[in-house]
Amino acid sequence: MSVLLVAHGSRDPRFALTLTRIRDEVRTTLPAERIELAYLDLDEPLVATVLDWLAPAGDPIRVVPLLLGDGYHSRFDLPVLLDAARRRWPTLTLVQTPVLGKADLSPALVDRARAAGLRAGDGIVMYAVGSSDERSDDAARRRGAEVARLTGNPVEVVFATKLGRQASVLRGAVGRLRAGGAKRIVGLPYFLSPGLLAERVEALLDELAPGDPIAGALGPHGLVVEAIAGLVPPAPIHISRRNPVGKCEFDREEADSVPRR
Numbered sequence: 312m313s314v315l316l317v318a319h320g321s322r323d324p325r326f327a328l329t330l331t332r333i334r335d336e337v338r339t340t341l342p343a344e345r346i347e348l349a350y351l352d353l354d355e356p357l358v359a360t361v362l363d364w365l366a367p368a369g370d371p372i373r374v375v376p377l378l379l380g381d382g383y384h385s386r387f388d389l390p391v392l393l394d395a396a397r398r399r400w401p402t403l404t405l406v407q408t409p410v411l412g413k414a415d416l417s418p419a420l421v422d423r424a425r426a427a428g429l430r431a432g433d434g435i436v437m438y439a440v441g442s443s444d445e446r447s448d449d450a451a452r453r454r455g456a457e458v459a460r461l462t463g464n465p466v467e468v469v470f471a472t473k474l475g476r477q478a479s480v481l482r483g484a485v486g487r488l489r490a491g492g493a494k495r496i497v498g499l500p501y502f503l504s505p506g507l508l509a510e511r512v513e514a515l516l517d518e519l520a521p522g523d524p525i526a527g528a529l530g531p532h533g534l535v536v537e538a539i540a541g542l543v544p545p546a547p548i549h550i551s552r553r554n555p556v557g558k559c560e561f562d563r564e565e566a567d568s569v570p571r572r
Contacts (some may be wrong), residue, residue, distance in 0.1 A: 313345040313365045314543050317358055317389060318377040320350035321506050327354050329504035329530050330377065337535040341543060345370075351388055358389070362396040371404035377500060377544050379412035380440060380447035411503075412450060414538035417457035419529055424462065427526035433467050434493025436484050437510045439501040441470025451501055458499070465491055466499075471508040478515050485519045502528045503535070523543035526532050561572075 316337065318330045327350075334348040349361040356364075365372055374393060376385045385407075393405050401534060424435060439451040448470060455468035467484035474481050485496055498516045500509045505528050513525050529535050 312374045312543075313347065313368065313370050314341065315358070315361055315365065315372055315374045316346065316348045316539065317374055318348065318354075318503070319384060320349055320353035321504070322353055323504075324470040326506050327506045329528070332531045333377070333503070333535065333539070335469040335529045336402050340536055340540045344543060351384055351392075354439060357367070358392045359396065362392075362403075363399070366396065366400040366485050368405050369402070371406065372406060373543055374407045375504060375539060376407070376410045377408040377539070379416075379503065380442045380444070380450060381410045382410060382442035382444035382447035385410045386444070408542040411453075411535070411538060411542075412447075414534075414541065415454075415457065416529060416532075416534060417454055417461060418539065419532040419534040420454065420501065420526075421461045421524040422532065422534075423529065424464075424497055425457070427497060427499075429462065429464065429497050429524070429526075430495075431463070432454050432492070433497045434467070434485075434488030434491065434495040435459070435497045435499050436481070436488070436512075436516065437466055437468050437499040437501055438481075438509065439468065439470055440508060441472035448515070454501060464497075465493065468501075469512070471512050474512070474515070481512065481515055482519065485516075495523045497523060498525035500526065500528050504528050504530065 316334055330348060334346060338346045347361050347365065349356050349358040351358060376389055378385050389407060393407060397403060397405060435458065437455045442448055450467045453468040459466040465488055467488055469481050469484050488496060497515065498513055502509045516525060
């Protein structure tokens with residue numbers, strides 16, 4: 312089986328570097344599978360290109376959306392691309408998994424916050440991309456509530472694409488945390504990678520809470536890699552035919568022999 316990790320893409324070169332690191336960690340975790348990475352937009356290779364690389368081998372392809380929100384990109388954009396690939400390759404088996412954000416990455420977020428210096432008495436502003444699909448935003452809010460439960464710190468969730476006029480939504484979130492007694496404001500990105508959207512929020516936080524900590528993006532955190540691997544079924548086990556005396560020996564299927572790109 313081949314596994315295609317699909318990320319959105321970004322004009323910020325740090326995004327592709329971070330996603331490549333995540334792909335490499337997944338390859339290490341799943342050595343029996345061929346693991347490739349593609350993008351929906353703004354970066355290369357694009358999804359259609361990589362599907363056409365993989366299709367001639369004839370192996371089933373499991374498509375894993377590295378998206379933290381289950382919105383337009385996972386519900387419409389990616390399925391359209393997969394349907395087009397099925398028309399080009401009628402015998403190809405393609406399966407799209409749930410988005411990465413369906414996994415509970417709250418402990419990884421807590422690790423990032425604590426690494427940035429989170430302590431008792433701090434308030435947390437957790438910021439995600441934001442979606443036109445309110446179900447996706449609600450999922451991010453649930454992550455924020457889980458971070459609050461795990462840390463004991465109050466958490467306000469905002470969306471980088473929905474900060475309001477003159478960042479009124481972000482200002483309100485910081486104001487509520489301070490009114491509740493927060494001594495410092497810790498910025499916590501619910502993003503896989505550093506990038507322009509996250510930095511937009513962080514620049515405003517620097518103005519509203521100068522000198523207060525800002526955590527790093529999730530990146531190739533062990534729980535992120537574990538969650539991705541969990542979306543891929545184990546390699547099948549078969550009885551080896553190489554035993555001349557008929558004893559049962561169980562081997563993993565060998566990895567695809569086509570060199571990785």
